[in-house]
Amino acid sequence: MEIGKAQQVVQGMKEAGINFAVGLPDSQFHEVYEMITQDPGFQYVGVGNEGEGAAVAMGAWCGGKKTALIIATSGLLVATFSLARLHLKEIPLVLIVPYRGDLGDPRWMGIYKKYTEPMLSVMDIPYRVVNRSSETKSAIKDCQMCTEAWLKPAAVLLTGEALW
């Protein structure tokens, strides 16, 4: 990921007030993880699977933090059960995902296109697909505002020019 595009993600998180990030790295987002771990404005927790990550974030929110879970598209599918539990308890959480398998992805990742958006819809997790890096910050801020107001996880999926 180009540094400038990664900076849009990190700056969007900061402007949204997010101060606690949980992640399991994805190669497309390597620069984002590096920036977050080096930024004293974030408390970062690296986890072993994405369901665990959702649980850590839930606990941190209960302790007063503004949280984001930054995971791969595959990891979003792994996290479904934990996210369903957050939904049941009505816990806010911003999900930031480099969206693999969308049109324009040069690798064979079609399985993610097939399942990701239908899964988010079925789970009643509001999401926005962002294609332009100029829209990354506003999408993250909108997502944070709504997850807090609606008390449910919400997602930003980065693809196209915003990611590649």
Add this chain to the structure above:
Amino acid sequence: MVKRIDLIKAFASMVGEETLVITPIGSTTAYWEELGKGPTSLTSVSLGMCTATALGVALALPHRKVVALDSDGNLILNLCSLGTVANQKPRNLLIVVFDNGNYLSGGPGGGQPGMPTATGGAMNLEAVARGCGIEKSCTIRGEEEFRTTVQKYLTEDGPAFVAAKIEPVETRERKGGRGPGDSGQDTRENKYSFVHHVERLENITILKKGGGG
């Protein structure tokens, strides 16, 4: 072998409402709620999420003691949580695992245990926790040993891990669902009561006020 309910009663006598407790779905939550502890705890945190959630609370509130009352089947589902705890090194986190060696909730009833968990076979949770990097890890098999160990870890810096070996079946079986006299909360009701408890303890605002449509 000691009973889960007896250890939960012992633990309840050792902590006040200033200690934040996270419990998993099943008997531990049910007994904890029966002791009137539910509204100031986060309860029924299910399928691998208990210790991880407690870690999140502990990291958000590093000055406050946080205890996960986890169980073997629940923890085994998300065993990597122990590695995450060890690397984060929360000084305020204690993990207690009630280890009955079986999936009681999937048991046949009639006083019979459920199908075995890995700890009902070869797995040693203390060794796993220690191998993950939680140096203060131990196994206890009796109530007095439990009291002494937990009291020590409640006052010392963590992270600490206690595997409490308990009887394979419960004193009495609980049926699912809520009925007359059930002291449990709806999971959303519990979220609100726990978060409001944290807000009062910490003098902070977590839940947005108003703004309803």
